[in-house]
Amino acid sequence: MTPFLLSLPRSNPSLLSPSLSSSPQNTQHHRVRFKPQASSSPQSHAKTTGVIVVGAGLAGLAAATHLNSQNIPFTLLEASDAVGGRVRTDVFQGFLLDRGFQIFITGYPEAQKLLDYPSLNLHKFYSGARIYYHGQFYTVSDPLRHFWDSLLSLANPIGSVLDKLLIASTRIRVLSKSDEQILTSEEFPTIHLLKRIGFSDSIIGRFFRPFFGGIFFDKELETTSRLFDFIFKCLALGENALPANGIGAIPQQLEARLPPDSISFNSKVVSIDFKESDSDSVPPSVMLENGDVFRSELGVIVAVEEPQAAKLLPSELVSKHQTAIKLYLKATQNNMFFATLRRIDKALGVVDRDSTAESFRLAVQWTHFISTTEPIDLMRSGV
Numbered sequence: 001m002t003p004f005l006l007s008l009p010r011s012n013p014s015l016l017s018p019s020l021s022s023s024p025q026n027t028q029h030h031r032v033r034f035k036p037q038a039s040s041s042p043q044s045h046a047k048t049t050g051v052i053v054v055g056a057g058l059a060g061l062a063a064a065t066h067l068n069s070q071n072i073p074f075t076l077l078e079a080s081d082a083v084g085g086r087v088r089t090d091v092f093q094g095f096l097l098d099r100g101f102q103i104f105i106t107g108y109p110e111a112q113k114l115l116d117y118p119s120l121n122l123h124k125f126y127s128g129a130r131i132y133y134h135g136q137f138y139t140v141s142d143p144l145r146h147f148w149d150s151l152l153s154l155a156n157p158i159g160s161v162l163d164k165l166l167i168a169s170t171r172i173r174v175l176s177k178s179d180e181q182i183l184t185s186e187e188f189p190t191i192h193l194l195k196r197i198g199f200s201d202s203i204i205g206r207f208f209r210p211f212f213g214g215i216f217f218d219k220e221l222e223t224t225s226r227l228f229d230f231i232f233k234c235l236a237l238g239e240n241a242l243p244a245n246g247i248g249a250i251p252q253q254l255e256a257r258l259p260p261d262s263i264s265f266n267s268k269v270v271s272i273d274f275k276e277s278d279s280d281s282v283p284p285s286v287m288l289e290n291g292d293v294f295r296s297e298l299g300v301i302v303a304v305e306e307p308q309a310a311k312l313l314p315s316e317l318v319s320k321h322q323t324a325i326k327l328y329l330k331a332t333q334n335n336m337f338f339a340t341l342r343r344i345d346k347a348l349g350v351v352d353r354d355s356t357a358e359s360f361r362l363a364v365q366w367t368h369f370i371s372t373t374e375p376i377d378l379m380r381s382g383v
Contacts, residue, residue, distance in 0.1 A: 057085025060303035089246030107238020159203030
């Protein structure tokens with residue numbers, strides 16, 4: 001077999017994580033060479049594959065899809081019992097229950113390449129936002145999709161008339177740039193960009209901070225301006241939607257395209273072995289929680305959350321830079337669902353003060369369905 005040569009940027013905590021070369025001349029890249037070798041070690045009894053993908057969330061599924069399209073053999077290892085990671089839908093008594101708040105933005109470029117939108121049977125939301133302020137709902141609409149609604153919203157207290165015009169001009173600005181231009185442009189915190197554009201404190205506090213702060217998990221809006229422009233462009237180009245069968249239909253569609261038996265569930269990876277010899281690098285291998293070992297001939301793709309990736313990767317491959325979303329620990333998230341006798345035209349979290357306790361008891365029945373642990377930002381949480 002011809003040795004596989006790969007160059008990895010040192011500045012990027014690459015998802016493709018083979019063994020490292022000890023060459024002192026290469027200061028910008030890790031150069032690695034994989035060459036199958038006979039071995040009398042316990043790894044000689046390991047299961048061998050081309051590429052090992054760790055994690056069957058959307059990133060891992062996308063990686064596996066690309067490998068499959070190039071006819072590169074792979075094994076996808078997933079710690080849980082199904083694909084999707086945090087993008088999951090459970091079926092309970094006929095109800096489709098997404099885990100956490102989920103929404104799909106159709107404008108994401110990679111999603112457009114990988115997914116078959118028509119078969120997802122997407123149901124679209126109104127292109128705008130309903131903002132609850134001082135006991136009343138106000139609408140901020142996409143001026144190009146809902147022109148008359150946007151005119152009616154000019155006088156509402158969610159920002160000034162100038163703020164609404166600046167939203168339109170920001171849309172034009174991001175649409176005039178390619179994704180590459182956006183992602184290589186000068187960057188600074190999103191909050192600085194918004195103030196530089198001229199948005200008032202009113203619309204920043206009542207619209208941008210809750211909306212984009214929720215997307216970024218960053219209410220201070222310190223996330224890079226590049227990501228803000230990219231997301232704003234995707235929102236302008238696409239729709240906000242959900243598949244008819246829940247958000248879990250997206251990873252399920254990707255899973256269905258992969259070869260049978262290419263995914264191993266309940267297979268938690270606890271270590272990645274990057275052994276080296278004086279001559280040629282030994283192909284990396286991974287060990288599961290149950291002791292099973294998988295050996296890769298080409299490399300390992302780590303597609304898990306940053307804290308878990310940091311435990312699996314050698315320190316040389318772990319980024320020392322702050323990422324857009326820095327996750328430090330996990331907290332328990334309780335998903336609560338309720339079935340109603342009729343559609344309730346209220347936003348989530350708004351109390352209907354006209355309802356009596358008895359009528360509310362008859363109209364709704366709560367079910368505690370599942371508790372999960374989700375990463376939270378320790379810095380932002382104030383812990």
